[in-house]
Amino acid sequence: MQLGRVVGHVVLSLKNDTLDGVTLLLVQPLSSLREPVGRVVVAADSVGSGTGEEVFFVRGKEASFPFHPTEVPADAGIVGIVDHWHIG
Amino acid sequence: MILARVTGTLVATQKNPKLEGAKLLLVQPLTLEDTPRGPELLAVDGVGAGVHEKVLIVLEGRAASDAIDRKAAPVDAAIVGIVDRVDFG
Numbered sequence: 001m002q003l004g005r006v007v008g009h010v011v012l013s014l015k016n017d018t019l020d021g022v023t024l025l026l027v028q029p030l031s032s033l034r035e036p037v038g039r040v041v042v043a044a045d046s047v048g049s050g051t052g053e054e055v056f057f058v059r060g061k062e063a064s065f066p067f068h069p070t071e072v073p074a075d076a077g078i079v080g081i082v083d084h085w086h087i088g
Numbered sequence: 089m090i091l092a093r094v095t096g097t098l099v100a101t102q103k104n105p106k107l108e109g110a111k112l113l114l115v116q117p118l119t120l121e122d123t124p125r126g127p128e129l130l131a132v133d134g135v136g137a138g139v140h141e142k143v144l145i146v147l148e149g150r151a152a153s154d155a156i157d158r159k160a161a162p163v164d165a166a167i168v169g170i171v172d173r174v175d176f177g
Contacts, residue, residue, distance in 0.1 A: 003098075031127060032095065065106070065160050083100055
């Protein structure tokens with residue numbers, strides 16, 4: 001998984017049926033120092049996160065698991081909203 | 089699998105139910121020379137690792153899910169071992 005910040009959302013009018021009702025959010029991956037790392041990704045949200053929140057997201061097929069049994073065609077998915085982290 | 093160093097801990101109340109009770113650790117992937125390589129990752133802990141320890145990470149969903157004994161958990165990285173040492177040759 002990776003840390004990220006929600007920076008926006010994507011609205012689709014024409015989409016794959018299995019994406020119905022799935023919120024797609026723009027996520028900027030972050031380092032633990034809150035610096036942007038790499039490019040923004042579009043991620044399927046299953047935890048009710050919103051713009052400005054710090055989240056963590058999973059990449060790959062596992063992004064669709066929260067929507068089981070629907071096979072959502074996503075390769076990135078937000079799976080948690082961060083309360084805080086602590087660097088040892 | 090990759091070698092990494094545990095750099096921190098993370099707390100998230102609102103998360104996927106399959107992650108309930110799982111320990112989430114921030115890890116920095118390492119080169120064989122122990123220098124940082126690439127961005128930090130968040131991994132679920134399957135072995136009881138702690139901050140500063142060098143660990144073995146599996147970067148694949150099925151294996152990561154197995155490491156924390158949960159079927160179809162939405163995870164892509166898990167700590168599966170604590171490294172004592174690495175020998176070359």
